Amino acid sequence: MTSHALPKQVVEVCTTWLDLVDGLAPGLVTGLHVRGGVGFGEFVPGVSDIDMVAVLAHRRSYAEVDALAESHALLGERGLAAPLDGVHVTASDLARDPDDCPDVPCVLHGWFEAEGRYDVSPVGWHELAFHSVPVRGDLPAVWTDHDRLLAFTRNALATEWAAHASSLAKFPDEAATDAATWHVLGAARLLHLVQTGRQTSKSAAGRWALATLDEQWHPVLHDALRLRDGLPGTSPYADPADRGADVAAFVAHVVASA
Known part of the structure; x- marks a missing residue:
């Protein structure tokens, strides 16, 4: 995990989404970690997306999946600086080989998928473990294999x-x-x-x-x-x-x- 100040645009998008999802599903999202260009300190305003991993308190219910979908739809309506892309997983998902991870809620460029595998891979897990910045919560143990x-x-x-x-x-x-x-x-x-x-x-x-x-x-x-x-x-x-x-x-x- 890396440590550096997050760009203002990234903080705005992340905190806005957290406020939205907390209002729709209180206590569900216990962690939020950004990676990708942000994690490497190479965020380019107007070009970069914000790649994230949201850590959930438990395996989500159908109602909570709907809440996640709604939170991202509402975020898109805000017209903020960059899309928030990524996966919504539990700590137990991150602790094991991503091949053994079940399909999880994903969002890419505003398109929400209730059961997907966007970046559920050794690349995604490794980048999260070594090149991410926390927005909320401590990063749980993440499986890696070089x-x-x-x-x-x-x-x-x-x-x-x-x-x-x-x-x-x-x-x-x-x-x-x-x-x-x-x-x-x-x-x-x-x-x-x-x-x-x-x-x-x-x-x-x-x-x-x-x-x-x-x-x-x-x-x-x-x-x-x-x-x-x-x-x-x-x-x-x-x-x-x-x-x-x-x-x-x-x-x-x-x-x-x-």
């Missing part, structure tokens, strides 16, 4: 990220958009984990890749960091199609390297 973390990441690259690489090559218009930043820095983040054994943020992974990988990848990495971090300057790509080709090639390179 070998499983690496194996899970390699498998993700060989399956879903290989599919991303194939899709980007087939649909170059998608690869050419600003949204391709997610693909470039997301892939760099996984490669960083496989090669160094350590988790990091998307932006930090992009900076690591610039210092580590061949210069042919520097333009697409610079462009991704420019877009994500709001850095000054213009794109090195005069033609969006050239960016799209480099995005697709970079993701394919990361998949092959790992």
